[in-house]
């Protein structure tokens with residue numbers, strides 16, 4: 001096992017053991033993830049950084065049961081995902097994770113409120129309860145006044161806040177966000193991060209980012225390169241790890 | 253909320269979302285619904301036309317094969333026009349009629365109609381030589397020489413009814429109306445209050461009929477009672493039409509008639525049907541082909557639209573799955589969308605087919621009905637299109653993993 005840094009796995013919400021994702025196209029082989037071992041604690045914000053193509057999204061997708069690894073074990077909230085059949089992954093995505101995408105991915109002809117109610121509908125929550133919870137969540141992300149608005153009637157930052165409310169809908173212990181501020185200006189991005197940070201007080205938030213300043217807000221930063229975990233720091237560590245960032249300052 | 257109960261069911265939510273989806277792009281939905289309306293509407297009409305022409309062939313065969321014409325022995329083919337024998341000669345008469353009713357196989361007679369004719373000659377007219385025919389109101393308006401299938405068809409006003417028995421009313425042919433009465437455009441309004449004179453007495457024109465040919469359109473049908481009052485033909489009859497209760501009994505009846513009625517020629521008309529049969533037969537085949545073609549067009553249309561909309565929304569399928577939708581829920585949503593589109597198409601088809609059925613009935617002279625059966629076709633057609641068209645693209649889209657789905661661009 002080469003470049004794995006595994007923290008204490010006993011109270012871990014997420015545990016990965018020797019996970020690999022290999023894409024084959026004809027004779028070519030892309031090792032998107034290569035022998036990842038990792039444990040992530042309950043609660044707190046973890047940033048995943050690394051150059052383009054280093055496997056950040058692939059890692060997030062495998063943790064979120066959006067994709068299966070080529071090899072290795074993935075255990076989330078005590079449940080090994082490998083063992084689950086397709087239907088089991090659906091209920092996992094429904095209850096255990098909330099996904100936040102770079103391009104928001106709201107359903108365009110549904111209102112903000114309806115978008116937030118959707119995951120609860122899939123989870124069989126009664127209509128009244130759905131509405132009440134969606135109202136509360138939208139209030140929490142500061143959109144109490146925009147309940148009936150369609151996505152196209154909202155700004156990018158507002159859409160992403162709706163998406164975050166939607167991710168929280170079934171109260172999952174894990175939120176996965178893939179470059180959630182990639183389509184936003186830096187001031188709005190900052191606000192989104194503050195929101196995610198606040199959410200991380202009560203659950204685990206895994207966030208992929210290119211924005212260094214934002215990564216600094218995390219409790220822990222994972223560095224990926226060529227599908228391998230090359231560094232794992234508590235947040236100030238970005239400065240002492242000269243992974244691939246020419247602009248980094250100083251050292252510890 | 254009272255409505256909360258239905259939407260509590262996860263599948264109901266997917267159905268409702270699916271039914272909202274066609275309205276995302278109103279212009280496209282409109283175009284698709286319009287096209288579907290046309291396709292399904294015409295499909296229903298074609299199926300109806302096929303059925304109607306087949307029914308008509310069957311009915312006609314039965315009717316014609318069971319029809320026997322009796323005319324005076326030795327009279328010429330078309331019924332002794334004008335007469336080898338003038339009125340007053342009574343070989344073929346009311347007695348003949350009574351004898352018909354007394355033949356051994358009389359119980360097989362479904363209907364017996366007697367007709368008496370007299371030429372209506374007016375040398376001062378372009379159309380000098382017309383024919384006045386007396387018959388019992390309610391009997392088929394058989395033009396002279398038309399033993400066969402096409403009875404005269406009323407094109408304006410009405411036919412003779414039992415209440416007309418002694419009235420001085422007349423139903424005239426289209427040609428007669430034009431050339432003797434000067435009615436160019438046949439319509440109810442054109443004949444209102446029109447009269448004609450027969451045997452020096454005025455008759456009220458109550459209807460205009462048409463057949464397939466000018467000769468047949470040159471008669472005046474009047475109630476037989478009135479005819480007798482005016483022309484005094486005595487016991488003389490011109491023709492007797494006998495309808496047998498079923499094809500199986502025709503031979504027996506014909507044999508009896510030939511034996512019992514030496515004064516009459518007994519003519520059956522199995523061959524009269526063949527021309528009509530060919531025409532109707534090819535109509536039925538043509539409309540059946542058209543129906544198949546339309547069905548294919550409809551199916552392709554919906555398949556195309558659904559492929560387009562699943563492709564367009566493949567990312568959305570990925571998103572739905574990522575936030576916890578099951579394959580079934582996504583599939584139901586898209587199927588509901590297809591059903592909504594097809595359903596609207598069916599509605600449009602119904603609105604379209606109703607008036608078209610009327611026009612088609614006129615043009616093809618077929619009872620192309622727009623009835624419960626047509627509605628059933630439209631309904632089945634729409635459902636078939638929804639199911640056929642959406643199944644393949646939806647299954648294809650739904651089977652992708654959320655990540656595969658989201659990675660596909662547009």
Ligand SMILES: Nc1ncnc2c1ncn2[C@@H]1O[C@H](COP(=O)(O)OP(=O)(O)OP(=O)(O)O)[C@@H](O)[C@H]1O
Pocket residue numbers: 023024030031032050051052053054055056057058059
């Ligand atoms: N479906 C696929 N088929 C083949 N190769 C793939 C596929 N998905 C990802 N890859 C490859 O796997 C590697 C990791 O991709 P991934 O999307 O995880 O990178 P990333 O770190 O998220 O990059 P970025 O910062 O650009 O989003 C890349 O080399 C990519 O080309």
Ligand SMILES: [Mg+2]
Pocket residue numbers: 056057058178
């Ligand atoms: Mg990525």
